[in-house]
Amino acid sequence: MKTPVSTYRLQIRKGFTLFDAAETVPYLRSLGVDWVYLSPILTAEQGSDHGYDVTDPSAIDPERGGPEGLAALSKAARAAGMGVLIDIVPNHVGVATPVQNPWWWSLLKEGRQSRYAEAFDVEWDLGGGRIRLPVLGSDDDLDKLEIKDGELRYYDHRFPLADGTYTEGDAPRDVHARQHYELMGWRRADNELNYRRFFAVNTLAGVRVELPAVFDEAHQEVVRWFREGLADGLRIDHPDGLADPEGYLKRLRGATGGAYLLIEKILEPGEQLPASFECEGTTGYDALADVDRVLVDPRGQEPLDRLDASLRGGEPADYEDMIRGTKRRITDGILHSEILRLTRLVPGDAGLSADAAADAIAEIIAAFPVYRTYLPEGAEVLKEACELAARRRPELDQTIQVLQPLLLDTELELARRFQQTSGMVMAKGVEDTAFFRFNRLGTLTEVGADPTEFSVEPDEFHARMVRRQAELPLSMTTLSTHDTKRSEDTRARISVISEVAGEWEKALGRLRELAPLPDGPLSALLWQAVAGAWPASRERLQYYAMKAAREAANSTSWTDPDPAFEEKLTAAVDAVFDNPAVQAEVEALVELLEPHGASNSLAAKLVQLTMPGVPDVYQGTEFWDRSLTDPDNRRPFSFDDRRAALEQLDAGELPASFTDQAAKLLVTSRALRLRRDRPELFTGYSPVRASGPAAGHLLGFDRGGALTLVTRLPYGLERSGGWRDTAVELKTAMKDELTGTGYGPGTVEIADIFRTYPVALLVAQTGGES
Numbered sequence: 182m183k184t185p186v187s188t189y190r191l192q193i194r195k196g197f198t199l200f201d202a203a204e205t206v207p208y209l210r211s212l213g214v215d216w217v218y219l220s221p222i223l224t225a226e227q228g229s230d231h232g233y234d235v236t237d238p239s240a241i242d243p244e245r246g247g248p249e250g251l252a253a254l255s256k257a258a259r260a261a262g263m264g265v266l267i268d269i270v271p272n273h274v275g276v277a278t279p280v281q282n283p284w285w286w287s288l289l290k291e292g293r294q295s296r297y298a299e300a301f302d303v304e305w306d307l308g309g310g311r312i313r314l315p316v317l318g319s320d321d322d323l324d325k326l327e328i329k330d331g332e333l334r335y336y337d338h339r340f341p342l343a344d345g346t347y348t349e350g351d352a353p354r355d356v357h358a359r360q361h362y363e364l365m366g367w368r369r370a371d372n373e374l375n376y377r378r379f380f381a382v383n384t385l386a387g388v389r390v391e392l393p394a395v396f397d398e399a400h401q402e403v404v405r406w407f408r409e410g411l412a413d414g415l416r417i418d419h420p421d422g423l424a425d426p427e428g429y430l431k432r433l434r435g436a437t438g439g440a441y442l443l444i445e446k447i448l449e450p451g452e453q454l455p456a457s458f459e460c461e462g463t464t465g466y467d468a469l470a471d472v473d474r475v476l477v478d479p480r481g482q483e484p485l486d487r488l489d490a491s492l493r494g495g496e497p498a499d500y501e502d503m504i505r506g507t508k509r510r511i512t513d514g515i516l517h518s519e520i521l522r523l524t525r526l527v528p529g530d531a532g533l534s535a536d537a538a539a540d541a542i543a544e545i546i547a548a549f550p551v552y553r554t555y556l557p558e559g560a561e562v563l564k565e566a567c568e569l570a571a572r573r574r575p576e577l578d579q580t581i582q583v584l585q586p587l588l589l590d591t592e593l594e595l596a597r598r599f600q601q602t603s604g605m606v607m608a609k610g611v612e613d614t615a616f617f618r619f620n621r622l623g624t625l626t627e628v629g630a631d632p633t634e635f636s637v638e639p640d641e642f643h644a645r646m647v648r649r650q651a652e653l654p655l656s657m658t659t660l661s662t663h664d665t666k667r668s669e670d671t672r673a674r675i676s677v678i679s680e681v682a683g684e685w686e687k688a689l690g691r692l693r694e695l696a697p698l699p700d701g702p703l704s705a706l707l708w709q710a711v712a713g714a715w716p717a718s719r720e721r722l723q724y725y726a727m728k729a730a731r732e733a734a735n736s737t738s739w740t741d742p743d744p745a746f747e748e749k750l751t752a753a754v755d756a757v758f759d760n761p762a763v764q765a766e767v768e769a770l771v772e773l774l775e776p777h778g779a780s781n782s783l784a785a786k787l788v789q790l791t792m793p794g795v796p797d798v799y800q801g802t803e804f805w806d807r808s809l810t811d812p813d814n815r816r817p818f819s820f821d822d823r824r825a826a827l828e829q830l831d832a833g834e835l836p837a838s839f840t841d842q843a844a845k846l847l848v849t850s851r852a853l854r855l856r857r858d859r860p861e862l863f864t865g866y867s868p869v870r871a872s873g874p875a876a877g878h879l880l881g882f883d884r885g886g887a888l889t890l891v892t893r894l895p896y897g898l899e900r901s902g903g904w905r906d907t908a909v910e911l912k913t914a915m916k917d918e919l920t921g922t923g924y925g926p927g928t929v930e931i932a933d934i935f936r937t938y939p940v941a942l943l944v945a946q947t948g949g950e951s
Contacts, residue, residue, distance in 0.1 A: 183413050184441050184461070184655050185216035186857045187790070188266055188797045192220045192663060192815050194230050199241075199250025206257040208824045211831075213853025216264035216413065218797060220663065222251065223402065226275045226384075230815055231663065232268075233418065234275025234385060236282040238399045255411040264413035266441070269403055271429065272422035277384035280339050285386065288312065290341035292361030300395045302377035302387045304522060311363040314340075315370035315383050323364065326353035333357060335364060368740075374518035379422065380605050381515040391424040396432055407437045414441030416464060421446065421552050421604035424597050427457050434459040443657055447607075447629045449551045453652075455558045462656020465797060466629025469659055471645055472789050473624050473672055474637040475880060476781050478894050481622070481679030482635040488686050489621040492701030498619055500633050505547050505573070507618070508610035510734070512543035516609065519602045520546075526595035531583050541580040542599070544570040545588070552604035556591045563588060616666065617733035620706040622679055623713065624672045628664050636679070639880050639893070643868040646882065650793035650866040658794035660785055661802050663815060668799075668808035671713035673785055674771075674778030678709065680896040681773060688770045695763045696753040699746065700736040703729065704753075711757060712770045713778075714807045722754050725809040777895040779805075779840045780939040783848050784891035787940045788880065790852035791889045793866055803849040805842040835920065839938045851918040852942055855887060862886035862944065871931060873907030879931060881909065888915065890931075892939035904932040915943040 189209050191202050199222065209217060221232035224242040232245070241248050258265050276285045284297040289312065292298070293305060303312050316338055317323070326335055328347060333340040333356065346359040357364060365373070370383055377387030390396045406412035415437065420426040426444075434442060442460040448467045454460075490497040512520050524539040531538075548569040554562055567585045571578040590596050616626035625632040637645075649656070660669035667675070678685045689708055698704045707726055714721070730737050730750055737743040737750075756763040782805070790796045799806075801818040804826075808814040826843050827850060836843040856863055862885055869881030869888055878898040881890040890909070892898065911925030920937055923946055934941045 182439055182441055183264060185264055185266065185414065185795050186860060187214055187795060187853050188216045188218035188657070189214040190218045190220070190662070190797055190799045192230075192800055193222050193232065193245045194220075194815075195228070195244040196817065198244075199246030199254045202246075203250070203254040203257040205820055206254070206261050206263065208820060208827070210261040210263060211824075211827060212798075212803065212850050213855075213857050214263065214798070215853075215857050216266050217254065217258050218266040218416070219254075219268060221268045221270055221418070222246075223269070226277050226281060229275070230812060233270050234277065235270050236275045236278070236285075238274070239402050241402065251406070251411055259410075265411065266414040266416060266443075267403075267406065267412050268416040268418060270418045271388065271390045271399065272419045273379040273385040273387050275384060276386045278339075279341070286341055289314075289360070289362045290343055292343070299392060300388055300399075302389055304375040304525075307373075307375040307522075307525070308363060311361055313363050313365055313369075313373060313375050315365055315367040315374065317364050317366045319366045320369075322366070323354050323357060326357055326364070328353050328356060333360070340364070371515055371517050372521065375522075377519075377601070379419065380609055381511075387422065389424065390429060393432075396429070400433070400436060404436050407440055412440075414443070417442060417444045417460075420444045422601055424601060427455065427459075427555060430459045441655070447552055450631045450634060452551050455555050457555075457558070462653045462794070464662070465657040465659035465794065466627075466662075468649070468656075468789065468792070468794055469627060469665075470630035470634075471637060471642060472658075472660065472785050472792070473627065473630070473676065474634060475639060475642040475788075476673070476784060476893050477622070477624060477636040477676050478679040478897060479636040479638070480897075481682045484682035484686070485621040485679065488682070488689070489702065489705070492620075492705055494701075498621070498702075500615070500619055503618060504611050504615045507614040508547040508606050509543060510614065511606050511610040512546060515740075516602070516605055519605065523595060523599055523602060526593070526598060527584070527587065528593075528595075531587065533580055533583055537577065537580045538584065540574075541570070541577045541584055544574050544577060545581065545584070546599075546603045546606045547610075548573065549603050549607060552607045553600045554603075556589065556596060556600065560589055613732055614734060617706065617729050618702060618735060620702045620709070622675065623667060623706060623709040624676045624679075627666055627672065628662075639868070639877070642880070643866075643882065646793055646866050654793055656794050657797050658789050658792060659797045659799070660789050661799040661806065661808070661814065662797075663799070663811060665814065666810045667710070667713060668806045668814055669785055669802060670778070670782045670805050671710075671807045671809065673781035674774050674807070675709050675713040676781050677774040677777045677896055680777070680894055684773055685770075688766060688773075691766050692763065695760065695766065696756040698749055698753050700730070703733055703736065703750075706733075707750075707753065708767075708770075710809055711754075711767055712774060714809055715767060715771045717807070717809075719754065719758050721809065721813055722757065723751060725813065726750055726754050728810060776840045777899075779844075780892055780895040783839060783845060783938065783940045784880070784893060786845060787848050787852055787889055787891055787942060790849065790856065791863070791884060791887060791942065792882070793884075796853075796856070798849060798853070803846045805845060835937075837937075839940075844938060847919055848938075848940060848942075855918055855942065855944065859887070859944070869909060871907050871909050873905065873931075875901065875904050875907040875931070878904075879907065879909070886945060888941075888943040890934060890941045890943065892935060895939060904930065904935070907931045909934075911943070914946045916946045918942040918944055 222241050222245050223235045224237035224240050225232045226234040279286050287295040287297045347356045379385035423429050444460050446463045520543050523542050527538050548566040567581050571581045619632050692708050731739045736746045865885035867883045871879040880893045908928045908930045913926050916923050
């Protein structure tokens with residue numbers, strides 16, 4: 182199997198095609214990248230900026246460069262000695278515009294007789310033989326249907342007509358009643374939908390790739406990439422949505438000739454990938470959480486908890502209770518259709534009422550500590566969730582006792598579908614709701630993280646890295662992705678708040694007085710985001726503020742927005758630009774957090790690029806990138822600027838200050854090049870410890886010849902007097918790959934090593950170097 186040393190993620194879209202990606206290869210090679218990592222490239226909804234709404238899995242998207250584009254990119258990568266990793270989406274397809282998706286169009290036109298009927302997860306009996314489509318403003322809108330060009334139209338929505346169901350002069354409403362689909366009001370989706378979706382997105386319909394024929398047709402183009410040597414590995418999106426992830430990975434491994442596979446899987450603390458999964462690891466959110474937390478000051482927890490409690494009226498946030506509530510909000514709201522479908526799968530002889538079964542199933546899912554089980558693996562997790570649900574709701578104890586063996590029986594469709602559903606609820610209830618409510622420190626509420634773990638001490642970090650080296654050496658590590666709620670540099674700056682909790686509390690108080698917002702926790706989230714991303718445009722901050730507020734759903738929501746609250750929210754963001762006092766307060770806060778945020782950024786980058794695993798660099802993040810949640814993190818950027826800056830670095834023009842964004846490019850390029858060109862230096866892992874008064878501010882490790890040394894908690898270091906006599910022992914003479922300066926052997930003071938930058942990457946000097 183060919184495996185990558187590192188990857189660089191490119192977001193392929195109409196404005197940056199596969200041909201454009203091919204042109205970046207020489208720069209990426211110079212940067213030190215080993216493999217190019219592409220976002221989904223199969224044909225997607227026209228104009229899609231992300232590609233996860235695939236409409237035709239049989240072809241590469243013409244808007245993204247088509248098959249010729251992939252051939253050009255692959256040729257360029259091969260010429261540079263680089264591999265190609267491609268993101269694929271097996272769980273669902275895009276159905277927003279039915280005519281663009283031949284599978285879905287056929288299903289709507291022919292119903293159960295369609296050759297694609299088995300490809301979709303439809304509960305036909307619930308709809309009386311019709312698939313329910315929640316696209317109408319309300320059911321009264323059936324009077325607004327039209328027949329045009331042999332299709333049923335609802336404004337810009339187009340739907341096919343089954344053969345023999347229309348003659349000239351028929352009323353559109355009557356014709357609609359004869360179709361294999363039923364158009365209904367969008368609000369009915371919460372309770373009456375009869376097809377599986379991706380989470381709660383009605384325009385993404387689940388696909389049954391567990392069926393061999395469906396797998397084969399859905400992956401025909403993907404398999405071609407490997408047969409023709411165009412790709413070397415795959416990133417599999419959302420495997421937790423599949424009926425049989427283990428079987429899927431095994432089949433995919435075989436179909437691709439044993440290629441390198443990564444899965445987008447959230448591992449909760451203590452959770453491990455099932456040993457039966459045929460893949461090399463995850464896309465790295467677990468690594469992201471470890472890197473972030475080792476750079477958070479544990480002494481900030483108590484004052485930030487106290488501040489958070491005051492913002493909530495005096496009661497501290499109970500995260501366990503919070504996520505139970507947010508998950509029940511999801512099971513009883515936007516995913517209630519899925520809960521009701523599970524309820525209908527409970528055997529009739531179980532003797533349970535529908536209401537009691539639905540309530541108990543939702544309560545069990547709300548008690549899940551992980552995204553899902555992979556039965557028989559994870560059976561204990563399911564049993565513990567049942568026990569917790571029964572403790573929380575004693576009146577459901579008997580119902581839960583009846584359900585537990587049914588949920589454990591993998592021969593039952595109930596058990597299989599339950600496993601697919603629990604992850605949906607976790608994602609929507611935790612990542613997309615609770616993470617916008619639990620706001621003491623924004624760094625902690627990142628995808629794949631447990632926000633109750635405030636920080637990680639260096640010894641615990643080292644222990645986790647030793648395990649990673651032993652168990653998941655080919656798993657990806659990351660700091661920023663297209664899914665992260667804040668980019669790495671935004672989080673690095675916010676992390677400084679853990680060191681300046683008192684100053685942050687005062688600044689937040691002044692901002693709340695100047696720009697009042699009647700939601701204390703949301704105000705903390707908002708002003709952390711503003712400070713973390715600043716400078717930022719009004720448009721970017723307004724979009725983020727509205728999305729965060731509606732996701733949190735405490736004061737407003739997507740389905741039931743509160744105009745009065747949203748007017749106050751908009752005014753608060755506007756004040757950053759229109760009120761000089763507010764802008765001055767924000768700029769003073771940013772000045773306090775920087776340059777310590779820049780130090781954290783360089784530390785996180787160097788640690789991630791040199792720690793065990795396969796490091797990924799998200800596009801553009803070799804420069805400062807202070808993005809917020811999507812689509813903010815997919816904004817255009819300039820490769821030309823980065824290419825020119827890299828040429829300057831290679832000409833010896835090193836940045837004089839570590840706050841210069843070229844310093845981040847320096848760290849990125851030197852670490853990537855060393856990993857690619859000297860792999861023998863990265864074969865192990867052992868801590869490097871300092872001695873002296875500031876030893877706790879150093880995080881260091883030896884990968885088997887390459888030594889990573891970074892500063893942690895830089896504000897506290899500065900306030901305590903700096904490094905003073907803190908030193909490390911070097912067994913041999915070493916050179917810093919960043920500055921070219923030589924050190925040792927023997928005792929070397931950290932202040933000397935970090936004279937220019939707060940990080941260093943040391944390698945033994947070879948003969949002739951001095």
